[in-house]
Amino acid sequence: MSGGAELGFTEHLFKVLVIGDHKVGKTSFVKRYVKNQFYEELKTTIGVDFSMKVIDWDSHTRVRLQLWDIAGQERLRGLNRVFFKRSSGALVVYDMTNGSTLDGALNWKHELDSQVMLKNGRPIPAVLLANKCDETKVCRRNASLLEKLCQEKGFIGWFQTSAKENINVDEAAKFLVKHILQNNEESVKEEEQNMQINLKQQSKSNSTCC
Amino acid sequence: MTVIMDFLSMRSTSTLIAPCVDTVNSRHALCVFFSVGVSEVGIEQAVLHRQQSLPHRPVIPLVARMADQNTSGTPAMSEREASRLDKFRQVLAGPNTDLEELRKLSWSGIPRQVRPITWKLLSGYLPANAERRESTLQRKRQEYFGFIEQYYDSRNDEHHQDTYRQIHIDIPRTNPLIPLFQQASWQEIFERILFIWAIRHPASGYVQGINDLVTPFFVVYVFEYIEEEVENFNVSSLQEEVLRNIEADSFWCMSKLLDGIQDNYTFAQPGIQRKVKALEELVSRIDETVHCHMQQYEVEYLQFAFRWMNNLLMRELPLRCTIRLWDTYQAEPEGFSHFHLYVCAAFLVRWRKEILEEKDFQGLMILLQNLPTMHWGNEEVSVLLAEAYRLKFAFADAPNHYKR
Numbered sequence: 001m002s003g004g005a006e007l008g009f010t011e012h013l014f015k016v017l018v019i020g021d022h023k024v025g026k027t028s029f030v031k032r033y034v035k036n037q038f039y040e041e042l043k044t045t046i047g048v049d050f051s052m053k054v055i056d057w058d059s060h061t062r063v064r065l066q067l068w069d070i071a072g073q074e075r076l077r078g079l080n081r082v083f084f085k086r087s088s089g090a091l092v093v094y095d096m097t098n099g100s101t102l103d104g105a106l107n108w109k110h111e112l113d114s115q116v117m118l119k120n121g122r123p124i125p126a127v128l129l130a131n132k133c134d135e136t137k138v139c140r141r142n143a144s145l146l147e148k149l150c151q152e153k154g155f156i157g158w159f160q161t162s163a164k165e166n167i168n169v170d171e172a173a174k175f176l177v178k179h180i181l182q183n184n185e186e187s188v189k190e191e192e193q194n195m196q197i198n199l200k201q202q203s204k205s206n207s208t209c210c
Numbered sequence: 211m212t213v214i215m216d217f218l219s220m221r222s223t224s225t226l227i228a229p230c231v232d233t234v235n236s237r238h239a240l241c242v243f244f245s246v247g248v249s250e251v252g253i254e255q256a257v258l259h260r261q262q263s264l265p266h267r268p269v270i271p272l273v274a275r276m277a278d279q280n281t282s283g284t285p286a287m288s289e290r291e292a293s294r295l296d297k298f299r300q301v302l303a304g305p306n307t308d309l310e311e312l313r314k315l316s317w318s319g320i321p322r323q324v325r326p327i328t329w330k331l332l333s334g335y336l337p338a339n340a341e342r343r344e345s346t347l348q349r350k351r352q353e354y355f356g357f358i359e360q361y362y363d364s365r366n367d368e369h370h371q372d373t374y375r376q377i378h379i380d381i382p383r384t385n386p387l388i389p390l391f392q393q394a395s396w397q398e399i400f401e402r403i404l405f406i407w408a409i410r411h412p413a414s415g416y417v418q419g420i421n422d423l424v425t426p427f428f429v430v431y432v433f434e435y436i437e438e439e440v441e442n443f444n445v446s447s448l449q450e451e452v453l454r455n456i457e458a459d460s461f462w463c464m465s466k467l468l469d470g471i472q473d474n475y476t477f478a479q480p481g482i483q484r485k486v487k488a489l490e491e492l493v494s495r496i497d498e499t500v501h502c503h504m505q506q507y508e509v510e511y512l513q514f515a516f517r518w519m520n521n522l523l524m525r526e527l528p529l530r531c532t533i534r535l536w537d538t539y540q541a542e543p544e545g546f547s548h549f550h551l552y553v554c555a556a557f558l559v560r561w562r563k564e565i566l567e568e569k570d571f572q573g574l575m576i577l578l579q580n581l582p583t584m585h586w587g588n589e590e591v592s593v594l595l596a597e598a599y600r601l602k603f604a605f606a607d608a609p610n611h612y613k614r
Contacts, residue, residue, distance in 0.1 A: 022418070023379045041386035044418045046525060047516035050575040066572060073376070073418045079479065082512050 011062045014180050015086055019112065020093035021104035022072025025131040028163035029093060030069045033173055038164050045071040048083050055177065063177055084115040089180045090126040091172065096160065097135050109153050119187050125156045125179040127172055133160035134167065295321045298328065307331055307338045316541035319534055319588060326434040329427070330459065332540040333466045351458040357406045365405055373416050377404045384421045391425075395446040399453070400424055403461045407468070414475035419520040423467060426524075426533050427460040470547045474519060482519040485551055486511050489518075492555045496601060500562050507571045514578040518554050522546065526557070527583050527591075534591045552598035552605075560594060 018026045027042050027049060034051045049069040057063050070083050090112055094105040105128060113123045128150060146158045156179050159172040287295070298321060301311050312331060320328045330336040335350070336343050365374035381400050385391035403424055408416035435452055436443060445453065473481035490511040494501040504511075517525050524532050535553070539545030558565075561581060568574045583590070 022376060023383075039386070041382050043386060043525070044380055044383050044421075046419050046520050048513060050513070050572070050579055052572045052576065064572075071418060079483075079512070079516070082510065 008060050009062070010060060011064065012181070012184065013064045013066065014088040014177070014184075015066045015068060016176065016180075017084060017087045017090040017112070018067055018069045018093065019090060019108045020072060020129075021095070021101040021108075024072065024093045024095040024098070024101050024104075025163050026069050026072065026091075026093050029091070029129065029131060029161065029169060030067050032163040032166055032169050034067065036166070038166075045069055047071055047079075053173075057177070057181070061181075063181070065173075065177070080111060081115055084112065087116055087124060088183070089124055089176045091129055091176060092126050092155070093129045093131050096130045096132050106149070106153055109155065113154065118183060120190060123154050125176060125183060126154070127176045128155045128158040129172055130158060130160040132162060132164070134162040134165040291321065295323060298324045302327060302331075305340050307340065309338050313541040316537050318538075318592065320537040322433065325533075325537070326431050329430060329463065329536075329540060333463050335459070335462050335466060347455075347459075350462050351455060354406070354458040354461050355454070357410070358402055361406060361409055362402060364409075370405075370409060373408050374401075374405055376418075377401055377408065377416055377421070380418060380421050385425065390443055390445065393445050395453070396428075399428070399445075399457045399460075403457065403464065406461065407465060411468070411472065413477075414472055417475040417479075417520075419517075420468070420475065422521050422524045424460055424464050425529065426536055427463045428456065429529065430533060431456045431459050467546055470544065479520070481547075482516060483512070485519045485554075486515045488551055489515055489554050489558075492551065492601070492605070493558055495605075496555060497559045497562060500559060500565055503566055504574065507569075507574055509571060509574045509578070513575065515554060515558075517579075518557070519550070522550060523554065523557065526581055528586060531583070531586050531588075531591045534588050535595070538595050549598065549602060552602040553594060555601055556594050556597035560597070 018030055020026055022044070027045050028038060030049070030051055031037050031039065031042070034053045048071065051067045051069070053065040053067060055063040055065065068083060068087065070080070090109075092105045092108050092112070094101040109126060109128075112126060116124055118124055128146065130146065149155070150158050157175060159168045159175070161168040161172055163169060294315075297315055298312075301308060301315060302324060309331065312328060316328055316332060327336070331338065337346055364370050378401060381397045381404075382392065384400065390396065400421065404416055404421060407420070408414075432443075432445075432448070435448060435456075448456075468475070471481060473479075474485075475481075490501075493511075522532070523535065527535070536545075539549060542549045561577070564577055565574065568577055
């Protein structure tokens with residue numbers, strides 16, 4: 001996942017999934033985020049659309065994000081295992097103007113958790129995006145509902161976004177990347193600890209593990 | 211039905227049809243006529259271009275002028291084209307069309323003037339017997355509109371509303387930015403065709419990608435009635451009767467196509483998974499360097515070739531090329547279901563230089579999802595088909611011919 005740390009400069013490569021029901025604006029979100037462009041009508045995504053975003057996170061960290069924009073209709077098609085594997089995070093999108101897509105987003109989250117997890121067995125970080133917020137508003141009741149859903153379903157947070165009006169697009173992605181980086185740091189530490197434990201165990205007995 | 215059986219059983223003899231690389235006059239294929247089906251990159255560039263400066267719409271080549279067509283205002287046909295058209299007309303003129311002969315002729319491209327009838331014959335929609343054609347057409351068109359009467363009102367019923375809603379959402383996204391395909395009457399036609407097909411095929415239902423497959427039929431059959439450029443052609447200016455006929459014919463021909471590849475669209479899309487696997491094995495045999503290069507950077511075939519199979523390369527090629535490709539697919543036994551695999555292999559290896567230049571996963575994926583075919587015309591498609599034919603021939607009749 002992470003490149004060499006020459007002179008304290010680290011380069012990371014993370015795979016991020018963009019998932020959710022069809023027509024909730026996944027491709028539009030990605031195009032806004034990567035190219036800062038918006039199109040009223042895009043062709044439907046078939047299978048997966050791939051794009052890259054390079055972020056100079058700070059003076060000594062560069063993050064390369066591989067964005068995997070998965071076709072909305074693929075959920076029931078049994079192909080997600082191939083597309084999901086080795087992902088570090090996910091943006092789970094629903095359309096605020098179409099309530100049923102929130103249920104869809106929760107299904108996607110469930111599917112995600114059953115297919116991939118972090119090395120320590122925890123779910124990979126996922127952010128819930130309430131997209132097309134230019135067309136409607138999140139009322140206070142909805143906001144508390146979303147807050148509750150995030151806790152129940154294990155999202156690290158939620159944002160109302162608009163790919164069209166460029167609202168919260170960078171912020172939501174940044175929030176996810178921050179968590180991915182934290183997880184990455186933790187897993188590096190855990191690995192180091194494990195390695196020490198293994199070394200200790202190995203020195204105790206000659207039995208091999210891992 | 212017998213026609214379909216004949217069509218399928220001809221396989222062994224037809225493999226001997228020699229492909230003819232049709233390069234004559236191919237520059238005409240690049241003449242701008244009207245536009246659809248350019249790759250997304252093309253559309254983006256066009257849109258960007260428009261947003262930046264142009265007061266008028268940029269013209270993106272769509273179906274363009276086929277090398278072998280002759281309409282008013284276009285250059286006269288070459289002798290070769292005229293003689294090809296003559297041959298088609300001779301084959302089509304008799305009381306019983308020799309489908310085998312028609313297939314041989316069609317393999318290297320069908321002249322625009324005779325494409326609609328030839329497609330209908332080759333797909334098995336029209337009978338070879340000329341006398342029976344008119345009554346067949348009438349019967350099938352009535353049958354289709356019978357389905358509409360019987361089922362279309364159920365589109366908002368609970369058990370069909372998801373299907374209808376998805377189709378309704380996808381139609382404007384089938385050929386975005388092309389005025390012809392944004393017209394309400396066009397969109398209604400596509401909705402009806404797709405909805406009726408979906409509910410009559412519950413094993414697959416409507417799957418994204420199928421919407422693309424209506425377009426070539428519709429465009430080819432519309433061409434039968436118009437001579438002028440089509441970019442801004444108003445669909446509703448056609449007589450209602452004509453439009454209904456085009457709709458029914460497109461439905462039946464699309465159904466015939468889908469009958470042969472239905473397992474592409476059933477649960478978990480097994481046909482596609484199998485074909486992608488076959489593609490991988492085939493490429494590993496025909497170009498190990500390319501195959502290993504992709505393996506080295508962990509590119510999986512499913513990641514890019516899923517779309518190639520699901521949409522029959524329509525997302526990778528301009529529409530004019532798809533139409534030319536389908537001339538051959540309809541001439542070739544099991545063209546859509548089997549020969550397409552060899553075309554995909556030839557298509558991948560066609561980019562071997564570009565592929566080998568990419569030295570990481572993302573570079574490869576971005577290349578493979580945006581292959582620069584925007585300016586492709588008949589010449590490129592013909593070369594591709596000839597190569598696919600060569601591959602098929604080289605691997606034909608070996609029991610495990612994809613396997614190492």
